[in-house]
Each structure stands twice: as C-alpha cells, then as structure tokens.
Amino acid sequence: KQPVLKVENLKTYFNLGDDKVAKAVDGVSFHIDEGETLALVGESGSGKSITSLSIMQLIPSPPGEIIDGSISLSGKNLLDLSEKEMVHVRGNEMGMIFQEPMTSLNPVFTIGNQIAEPLMKHKKMKKKEALKEAINLLKLVGFPRAEQIVNEYPHQLSGGMRQRVMIAMAMSCNPKLLIADEPTTALDVTIQQQILDLMIDVKKKYGSSILLITHDLGVVAEVADRVVVMYGGQIVEEASVYNLFTEPKHPYTVGLLESMPNLESTGERLGSIPGMVPPAHDFPQGCRFAPRCKHAMDICTKDVPELFNVDEGHQVRCVLFAEEGEKVAR
Numbered sequence: 001k002q003p004v005l006k007v008e009n010l011k012t013y014f015n016l017g018d019d020k021v022a023k024a025v026d027g028v029s030f031h032i033d034e035g036e037t038l039a040l041v042g043e044s045g046s047g048k049s050i051t052s053l054s055i056m057q058l059i060p061s062p063p064g065e066i067i068d069g070s071i072s073l074s075g076k077n078l079l080d081l082s083e084k085e086m087v088h089v090r091g092n093e094m095g096m097i098f099q100e101p102m103t104s105l106n107p108v109f110t111i112g113n114q115i116a117e118p119l120m121k122h123k124k125m126k127k128k129e130a131l132k133e134a135i136n137l138l139k140l141v142g143f144p145r146a147e148q149i150v151n152e153y154p155h156q157l158s159g160g161m162r163q164r165v166m167i168a169m170a171m172s173c174n175p176k177l178l179i180a181d182e183p184t185t186a187l188d189v190t191i192q193q194q195i196l197d198l199m200i201d202v203k204k205k206y207g208s209s210i211l212l213i214t215h216d217l218g219v220v221a222e223v224a225d226r227v228v229v230m231y232g233g234q235i236v237e238e239a240s241v242y243n244l245f246t247e248p249k250h251p252y253t254v255g256l257l258e259s260m261p262n263l264e265s266t267g268e269r270l271g272s273i274p275g276m277v278p279p280a281h282d283f284p285q286g287c288r289f290a291p292r293c294k295h296a297m298d299i300c301t302k303d304v305p306e307l308f309n310v311d312e313g314h315q316v317r318c319v320l321f322a323e324e325g326e327k328v329a330r
C-alpha cells in the first residue's frame with residue numbers, strides 16, 4: 001500500500017553568503033503509512049523543523065532552497081506543484097499545528113471567523129454553514145461552550161485553549177496528514193497531557209497520519225508508532241517506538257534517553273550529552289556526532305557513516321553497527 005507521505009533524499013540548504021552553505025536537511029528519507037504517527041526527534045538545530053517546513057513548502061526562499069529529493073503526498077510529488085496548487089494542498093490535505101498558537105491565530109478576528117474562513121475558501125461553504133461547522137469542530141476538541149467561544153477573540157483564551165482551536169482548524173479540512181511541530185512545548189505540563197490526549201482522539205476519529213516534531217521523548221513514548229532521530233541534518237536512527245526505547249543503538253539516541261527526566265523516581269536525569277549540535281554550515285568531517293561521542297574512533301572522522309539495518313525497520317547511522325547490520329542503500 002502506498003504511504004501517505006514519502007520523503008526521499010530531501011536536501012534543504014540555506015545560502016548564508018560568503019560561500020557558507022547551511023546543510024540544514026541533508027539527504028533525509030522516511031515515510032508515514034496511513035493512520036500512523038511518526039515522530040521526528042532531535043535537539044534544536046538538528047534539522048527536524050526545517051524538514052517539516054520543507055514538506056509544507058514554507059521554507060523562506062531565499063536564503064533557503066530545496067536542492068534535491070522528492071516529497072510525495074499520496075503519490076503526488078509536492079515539489080512539482082506551483083505555489084497556487086500548494087496553497088490548495090496546505091488547505092485541503094495537510095493540517096498544521098505549531099508551537100505557539102498565538103502567532104498562527106489572527107488577533108483581530110473571532111475564533112468562529114477564523115475557523116470558518118478556510119471552510120468557506122476550500123470547502124466552498126456559505127458563512128452560516130461554516131460557522132455551524134466551526135461550532136461542531138470546537139465541540140469535538142473539547143469546548144462545551146462552543147457557541148460562546150466562536151464569538152471570542154484569541155487573547156480571551158488560555159494557551160491550551162488556543163492550541164485546541166488550532167487543532168480544530170487543522171482538522172477542519174479532514175487532512176490526510178497532520179503536521180504538529182512541538183505542539184505542547186509552550187504549554188503547562190497538565191495542559192500538555194490534555195492536548196496529547198486530544199491529538200490521539202482526533203487521530204482515531206479521523207484516521208489521519210501524523211508527523212510529530214518534538215524534542216521531548218516523553219511525548220514520543222505517548223503518541224508515536226515509529227521514531228526518526230535526526231542529528232546534523234541527517235537521520236541517525238529509525239525504529240519503532242518499542243525498539244527505540246528498549247534497544248536504542250545510536251550513541252546520540254542513547255544520550256537523549258539518558259537525559260530524559262526520570263518520572264518514576266525523582267525527576268532526576270541520568271546524564272546529559274556534552275557539547276552542542278554543530279552549526280549546519282560547519283559540520284565536522286565524517287560522523288557529525290563524533291565530537292560528542294564517547295565511542296568515537298579514528299575511522300569515525302573519515303566518512304559519514306552509512307545507515308545500517310540492525311533489525312526489521314530499525315536502522316542506525318553508526319560504524320559500531322557495520323558488522324552487525326546490513327547497509328541500507330539511501
């Protein structure tokens with residue numbers, strides 16, 4: 001069966017001038033099946049947000065440019081579409097949720113009008129019908145007083161309520177793919193849980209696929225089916241959630257898991273990864289994680305390691321697995 005989203009060898013570079021090129025996304029390939037939730041994880045600067053912006057084709061250009069690869073949504077290569085066609089895709093086939101809903105909501109329009117507008121534009125609904133649908137959507141995302149909320153303005157709502165509104169808007173077109181970039185990061189811990197529960201609910205109800213971008217492995221454990229770990233603009237590990245948490249392979253993934261707060265006991269972290277993500281215009285030669293890796297050897301600094309298959313659906317970009325695994329051609 002054809003995946004909902006298929007990204008192949010995506011390269012998104014930024015021209016920084018003075019012959020400096022930031023290889024923010026540097027040869028990334030993954031897919032998302034129907035009804036599946038894929039998490040893209042990594043520290044800030046790893047390339048995960050640029051990957052999602054590339055899929056939506058919202059890369060500021062210049063200085064950014066998708067220089068290679070393909071992005072297929074249900075078999076259609078989005079890179080072949082005009083901006084006009086892409087506007088249609090973003091309005092009808094993709095739903096988007098960002099970290100700070102205040103910046104995505106227009107402060108001068110009521111909530112009702114903002115949900116109704118895309119319904120009128122993309123679904124050709126009349127205003128009255130669209131407002132009625134807005135109320136239905138608001139009820140679906142947990143507003144019992146939806147008839148009242150439609151007349152309110154974004155600043156009258158809390159952060160968690162605004163994120164619910166964003167989810168309602170994202171789902172209004174019944175998208176095949178929901179892209180959520182750090183959807184709970186700006187919210188209080190208790191509200192985070194409610195928003196995650198709502199996403200799980202909505203996914204079940206609509207059968208959508210989700211691309212979830214997050215730095216928070218706790219969120220991953222809760223909602224994702226599969227995980228792609230990014231570092232230095234590349235995928236360094238891909239696995240099912242179960243395999244990733246029980247048998248993490250890449251030293252970077254191991255470091256991320258060790259730096260997770262331990263909720264069961266004291267909230268203490270086992271450790272943290274020393275050093276910083278290298279800037280995308282100045283990657284070290286060879287393995288991009290080598291300067292922070294406690295297993296680094298001479299060979300690590302020669303060539304970028306291949307992705308090796310270590311188990312079904314489990315791939316690792318690290319020379320430690322060259323013997324155990326089989327090279328993946330990509």
Ligand code: SF4
Pocket residue numbers: 250251252287288289290291293294295296297300305317318319320
């Ligand atoms: Fe560490 Fe070498 Fe593996 Fe890179 S390739 S993660 S430096 S052991």
Ligand code: MG
Pocket residue numbers: 044048049182
């Ligand atoms: Mg980001």
